Structure formats: structure tokens, C-alpha cells
Amino acid sequence: MIDIVPYDAMRHRRDVRGVLAKNGWEEHYIAGQLAGLDVLSGDLLPGIRGKVYVCEVEDCLSGFVCVEYREWNCLGQVQGLAVDPAHKRRGIASKLVGRVEEFVRTVGGRGLYADTPVTNEIGRSFYEALGFWQAYLMPEYYDEGLDGVSYLKLFPK
Secondary structure, three states: OEEEEEOOHHHHHHHHHHHHHHOOOOHHHHHHHHHHHHHHOOOOOOOEEEEEEEEEEOOEEEEEEEEEEEOOOOEEEEEEEEEOHHHOOOOHHHHHHHHHHHHHHHOOOOEEEEEEEOOOHHHHHHHHHOOOEEEEEEEEEEEOOEEEEEEEEEOOO
């Protein structure tokens, strides 16, 4: 059974680190993601809201997603999404993104966007399959020589 629950740093932080490492993330990206989870799961500045969810399959953390919502443009940004390679192709990532879409809709959001490296063909195909479209290219966004691409999904009115 797939269960999506709110992130609890004391309970989930180590397992999120493990999922990121299993996906081949470099240590500086892992450290940045964990710092982002701490921020988004706490109290944010006025006009900004965040949520972090994890997916548990048989009491084992199998993935996570975090989103930052900004009131000024009514958009949520996926700040991180990863699934344990042993649990991929089970619909976990789709359910996680669906949960942050629900959150953004409930706070009055008009859409959601996500950034990924241009080399991440699987991630790019994933977002496109969920109805996101390529909004823009960001030269050297991730590192020297590693461009990023932003995907956007606007909700129907």
C-alpha cells in the first residue's frame, strides 16, 4: 500500500538522504536538498508556504516531494522530487506530484512548475506525461555546462 504522509525531519531525514544517494545525487546537491526540506517544513516568511511529503510503502520511505508556494504569483515550485530506484515505476512520483498539486490548488494557486537538468530525459518525459510543458531553458543553472529546463503546468479555471 502506498501512503503519502507529511515529512517529519526526525523520522524521515536519514531515509530521504538515502533515496537521494541511491539516485546518484552528488553530496552538495543532497546537502542543499536537505536544507531546503528543513526550510519548507518549518515556518516560512509571509506570502510563502511550503509543504514536504514522503511516500511510505510497507513502512519504508520510498520517495519524497517538496513544494514552495508564493502568493505573489500564485505558483508552486517543486523544490525536490525523488523515488527510491527499487520502488520506481509504481506511480509513486505521480502520486507525490498529485499531492503537491492538491496543496497548491487549496491555497488558491494557479499552477505548478519544476526545474530539472536538460540531461534528465526520464524526468523531462515524466513532467510532460503529467501535463507540464517546457517553459524555458536556463543556461548553466545546475553547474558549468549543465543547463536546466523549467516545466510549467497551469490549472484549468
